[in-house]
Amino acid sequence: MITVENVSKTFPSTGAPVVALRDVNLDVGAGAVYGVIGSAGAGKSTLARCVALQERPDRGAVRFDGVNMATLEGRKLRDARRQLAVVDPRLQPERTVAGNVAAPLERLGMEGPQRRDQVGTLLDLVGLTRAAAQLPDELSVGQRRRVAVARALAARPAVVLADDPTHEVDTEEAGSVLAVLDRARAELGATVLLTTPDPAVARRVCDDVTLLERGSVVESGNVLGLLGKPGSRIAAELLPAVEMSRADLAQYDRAVDVVLIGFAAVGALLPEAAARFDVELSTIGGGLTRFGDTPVARFRLGVRGQRADAALAWIAERGATVTHTLYGLRNVAA
Structure with a gap:
């Protein structure tokens, strides 16, 4: 589904250029929930922007179903971008919850009755049917994040990209946000790629995971498969700590x-x-x-x-x- 091949990205600075990604490789299978974990500054958000076609890598390729997205232009690029949706936590404050979810469908020209049915289905998926007429400011942070997920799913994309989806969401509500992403995979068939600094996120929903450190891939693999691997850095991050006297x-x-x-x-x-x-x-x-x-x-x-x-x-x-x-x-x- 998604293949990242030897992607590197640097940014200019007043001193030496900042290397954000160094020859990053990963493969995200169709229908997976794939996590990219790492501490602040590891390169997770830069990788997410490259996959979302919001940044062009200096080197390497991002492929969707084998097609190098960097080679596409015009209508072909626009069509390809419709297959991928980014969970953007910034909602339109003047629009209701239903109005925010409907916005992508309005841009696509979907007729009113069909649009309302689609919005109702999505609000049910994220557990916010009763909040349809509320404004974003009336919701909690976790509820707003679920609205953002519903909006990203509105056009039924093949891939949903969520960069740190539980940022600033309390622990209890974070579980609801992650459950919604898991339901998007299970019920809509979406492939989910998420980034997070929080190992608990990977434990809860990820099938496969990559650990980034200073822009480089340290380790990748199936989550459960890595747990028994001697010396696994990912296992060390995800398993309970061992403390004793x-x-x-x-x-x-x-x-x-x-x-x-x-x-x-x-x-x-x-x-x-x-x-x-x-x-x-x-x-x-x-x-x-x-x-x-x-x-x-x-x-x-x-x-x-x-x-x-x-x-x-x-x-x-x-x-x-x-x-x-x-x-x-x-x-x-x-």
């Missing part, structure tokens, strides 16, 4: 880090291993989270027992990722 570690023969994915693994794998091999597996750090509807845990376990190696091997054979971290801890002073 030296005193906690000193009580055990060894400590290991374990990543468990799925209901069965999270709920039963560790207790079953402990009972089967007569060992003690105590959680001394980490925690539990969700990736979409899938529960995922990263625990640091304190391990005691003669058959500990067999227990850990059994856990790994059933899909968990087990990383040995420290040994002989009971012989080390706290």
Whole structure:
């Protein structure tokens, strides 16, 4: 659907030019929710503008369904741009919620009855049917962001691009905004490309993710597939942090880090291993989270027992990722 090939972009400054993107590559499959994550200054917004055809890269290509958008002009470029919609949080303050959503359809010349039906469907999708006659200033930040998503979806684009869609939205309302983007994929078949500095956004809705750092791609891949990858930077960003004291570690023969994915693994794998091999597996750090509807845990376990190696091997054979971290801890002073 979207292919970014070796895209680089610099901006002039009073000193040396600012390099925003360095040979960035990514592939966004049709029907995916794809996340680009990274801290401020990583290049996320510049990449979003290049994909949205709002910026021309210095080098490289952005392709939609294999077509290099930089080679298009005139009507072909306008037609291609209609296939991609950008979630713009700036609403028209003098127009109602329904009026804002209708604006793109008016520009397309859609007839009144059909336009009203389309607006009603979209407001239902974003959960704002009752707010149709309200003005943007009467809404919360999260509700306004959902209106912006509905407006972006009005012309039924193939691709929806959302640059930091939960910016300045509180945690509770952020979930509603992300749910709307997920529904756009599930119910309208849209491909969603979003950028965010917030790992929680990627955990909630993204199928695939790319980590940018100083304009370069550090890592890319399927979110769940990366969680068990040793040394994965994305896994480190998305999984619960592991915190514990030296005193906690000193009580055990060894400590290991374990990543468990799925209901069965999270709920039963560790207790079953402990009972089967007569060992003690105590959680001394980490925690539990969700990736979409899938529960995922990263625990640091304190391990005691003669058959500990067999227990850990059994856990790994059933899909968990087990990383040995420290040994002989009971012989080390706290």
